[in-house]
Amino acid sequence: MNKEDQLPEIIYRKLERSDIEKYHEIRLKCLQEHPNSFGSTYEEEIKKEKFKFDEFIAREDAESFMLGAFKKEECIGICGFIREEGKRTQHRGHLVQIYVKKQYQAKGIGSELISRTIMEAFNEEGLEQILLGVITENEQANRVYERLGFKEYGRIKEFLKLEDKYLDKRMMIRYKER
Numbered sequence: 001m002n003k004e005d006q007l008p009e010i011i012y013r014k015l016e017r018s019d020i021e022k023y024h025e026i027r028l029k030c031l032q033e034h035p036n037s038f039g040s041t042y043e044e045e046i047k048k049e050k051f052k053f054d055e056f057i058a059r060e061d062a063e064s065f066m067l068g069a070f071k072k073e074e075c076i077g078i079c080g081f082i083r084e085e086g087k088r089t090q091h092r093g094h095l096v097q098i099y100v101k102k103q104y105q106a107k108g109i110g111s112e113l114i115s116r117t118i119m120e121a122f123n124e125e126g127l128e129q130i131l132l133g134v135i136t137e138n139e140q141a142n143r144v145y146e147r148l149g150f151k152e153y154g155r156i157k158e159f160l161k162l163e164d165k166y167l168d169k170r171m172m173i174r175y176k177e178r
Contacts, residue, residue, distance in 0.1 A: 010076070010109060012116050015057045015066045022075040023066060027051060030078075030099035036167060037135050038097075039160065053080055053097070063093075063124055067117045069100065069109050076101045077109050079117040083127065092129035093121055098141070111144055118148070122176045129175055135160065136168045150174045 015023055031042040045051065056064045069077035077100035083093035095117060100110045121127055132150065134141050150172035159169035 009071060011070045012113060013068060015068045016060060017058050019068065020054055020057055023053065023057060024051060026075050026078055026099065027097065029101065033102060036162060037138055067113060067120065069113050076104045077113050079113040081117050081121045091126055092131060093127060095130055095132040111148065114148055127176065129173055131173050133169045133171050136170045142170065145172050
């Protein structure tokens with residue numbers, strides 16, 4: 001990445017109650033642009049009054065949150081984290097809904113968003129593992145996750161069914177450094 005490709009004016013922060021509309025906009029955009037990368041579809045989500053993360057964002061939850069990348073007031077990228085709630089599983093959580101708007105891709109914003117989400121999550125007491133799932137055909141995302149320290153621990157064959165085509169999901173994990 002060249003220095004001129006970096007965008008120093010990007011602000012990274014947790015989404016707040018006032019950002020819910022911006023979150024909906026970018027969530028729908030990612031489903032339109034990359035329909036084969038997510039389990040939900042644009043058609044399913046557009047019908048919903050509330051999205052999965054609305055509750056976490058509205059109550060500004062510390063353990064399950066959505067981090068955003070902003071250029072001025074525009075939300076240009078998102079990365080979600082959901083911590084497991086069970087007594088025996090709360091040592092882990094999941095990265096979800098990772099997306100950067102097309103015109104801002106390949107500038108390091110996605111990697112930075114994921115890195116900051118990882119740091120924020122591992123700051124929570126007792127969190128030891130972060131898991132994620134990625135479609136195997138999404139080579140760029142797979143490379144980013146590997147570069148950020150995620151290791152494959154399994155695959156789910158035929159995870160998504162698109163008409164007459166199946167896509168596999170790669171399961172990855174990163175442990176907190178001790």
